Amino acid sequence: LSWKRRRLQFLYFIDSNFIKVLKKMIAVLLNVLASLAAPPTIPPQFSSNIVKVAPFTMGQRDAGIFVYDSPQRGLKVFQSGIVGLAPKEWDGTPEAWSNFTQWTVGNNTYFGSGGQIKKSPAVVTFEDMFGWLSNSVYSGTTIVNNKTATVWELSTQTSFFQYCTSSDGKPLRTVRNIFQSLLPGMPPTWANVSIDFMTFEPVAPPSEFSDLNTTAALYPPACPPPEDPTPVVLDMYIFHPSGENNISGQDTADAIGDAGFVCFDVLSNNTKNDNYSVVSLYSVEVYPQFGQYKPCNNYHPPICIGGEPILVGREGGYSFCTLLIVVTNMSLPKRVIVADNVVYSCLTHAETTSGEEIMGFCLGARCNDDTLVWDTCVRPRVDRRSDRVELSDREQIEAQGEAEAQSNTMGVDTRVVGWYHSHPKITCPPSHVDIRTQHSIQKVNVGMGLIFSVFNDQDGRNRVQFHCFQSISDQKAISLPIIVESQTAVFARLNVIPKMIRSPFEGSARILEILAEEEEMAFKSHLKDDPLLQINASSIYTKSLSSIAAGFVYPLAEILDASKDAHQEQEQALSLEIQIESSKLESEQRELEKVSAEEAALEQLLQSLEKDIAMRIRFRNNDLADLQSSPLRDIYES
Secondary structure (H helix, E strand, C coil): CHHHHHHHHHHHHHHHHHHHHHHHHHHHHHHHHHHHCCCCCCCCEEEEEEEEECHHHCCCCEEEEEEEECCCCEEEEEEEEECCCCCHHHCCCHHHEEEEEEEEECCEEEEEECCEEEECCCCCCCCCCCHHHHHCEEEEEEEECCEEEEEEEEECCCEEEEEEECCCCCEEEEEEEEEECCCCCCCCEEEEEEEEECCCECCCHHHHCCCCCHHHHHCCCCCCCCCCCCCEEEEEEEEEECCCCCCECCEEECHHHHHHHHHHHHHCCCHHHHCEEEEEEEEEEECCCCCCCCCEECCCCCEECCCCCCCCEEECHHHCCCCCCCCCEEEECCCEEEEHHHHHHHHHHHCCCCCCCCEEEEEEEEECCEEEEEEEECCCCCCCCCCCCCCCHHHHHHHHHHHHHHHHHHCCCCEEEEEEEEEECCCCCCCHHHHHHHHHHHHHCCCEEEEEEEEEEECCEEEEEEEEEEECCCCCEEECCEEEECHHHHHHCCCCCCCCCCCHHHHHHHHHHHHHHHHHHHHHHCCCCCHHHHHHHHHHHHHHHHHHHHHHHHHHHHHHHHHHHHHHHHHHHHHHHHHHHHHHHHHHHHHHHHHHHHHHHHHHHHHHHHHHHHHHHHHHHHHHHHHHCCCCHHHHHC
8 A cells, every 4th residue: 555655646746747847838839839920910990998108197097098090190099187286185176187188190280178179389290109010029928907918029229119919819008118309309218108908999980080170279269368357477487597597488387387397307307408407486477368379498599399489478288278287387478679770661661651551571580589670571562541451472472582582692591570561640559450460471480560650649749659569369469579779789699790781771762662663553553545534643643653752751851860860979979989099099008108118128237237147257267267277276176
């Protein structure tokens, strides 16, 4: 019995080890067979309930819906998650949650939340997020949400991709870890995005993209005005480099918003790149309305990520009208810097007629979001009325052609940066037609409008004013600050010296030509076969030309008188400066003569010393020679 028991134990030991070895061999064989199998393929169209973890959620798991349509180059991701940077008292309340949708269709990406849709400020095009699978390699198995999954991976120096699929070919998880810059101007870092596919359903993609209103996204309506339009004072913070204290054209935020920016900038190790080290607090008086704007950060030059041309505004999260999250961002306005010769030219043009509005284009360039204006371009008017003036596409094209010609002549890149028109006998604020016109031409980078109010008699005086504005919708405008400088100072901001500068009188002559051309066109349009009507039209034409000459010569004479007075003041100032400099030069000359006399005396003293030293050396040598020839030579040698 003892022997039989030992034999059975031995056989059981052999059988159990054999089974273990057999299982390992089978597992190895299955792995070998799997690695030899072709990489998996993803269905070209599908939808799924997902759980997503992305860099901007700080590891938070957001639930949502994923719609994929590779043939139509479409992707939709709906997420519902806890709001970042929310106050502690929101914990456990509905306010702590936010819904957010991202659509990528072709070459455009859109964001949506709370019924609002906005085009992405950055250029984000559709990419096949599963296109790498054809080059992937088998990497074993794992457990994903209590399901056994086959793992396929692809690694490069700057990216890591992982795809987990079930036994029936359905996606369970995808991981993308890419070394990239999360925001413009930031150094690249590893950004990991993980998506768990909880369900899998084939879909008809068009129905999933029907809620995308691209028109509303590309041209968002103006945000509703606040109930109380009274300006308010807000505490706004900015994280910036030491010594950079100008906040115009820079993004600011409230305490929570800037705390989030500081943490993100530091944790992403971006402070080594942007040198941000100081947090400053400003009290800013603002109009209490939310709206789209162009956020800018960094310096020399600023890096802007907004697609909108608006340089000033206030926004909620993702540039939406409503405050979807508790962060308030704000960008403060940059300036419009106009050369004094442009102001003279525009006023000359505006004062040629008190019965109609005149118009022209502003030529210049952009410099660190400042708009520089150093010349004008006058085109014939399409609509000649006392209360409006409008621009045509043809005029804009011709103005841009003149700007390009001026670029070649001056050697300075010149563009159409704005337009100007007059308000005869009324004040400066833009009319609804002006706002609509500005809103339409802003789409072709004509970023601002100038209005000159002339013939506006107040208190018995002809008051002249000018105003700069920009449209934030087809119904609302904002004011932009203006600085008037000399043309030389304007070019100095670009660190360029133009090869040739057009004389202000050339612009004045061009204005006179355009006005005469407009009258000639009106004269020809009224010519009839009736001789009496022809005589009447000719009389009106002659009178109009005479009025233009009279109206043109008077303001031009005023400008010449003002220029003469200014030149005389400059001449007097220069004369005084020359006198002061001459006095300084004479004093320096006297000092120089005194120093020269002292140098001559020193030279004589030096020569006298040299002679004395030479004589002493000669006497010493003679004494030594006499000493060597005397009986005291032995003593001398010792």
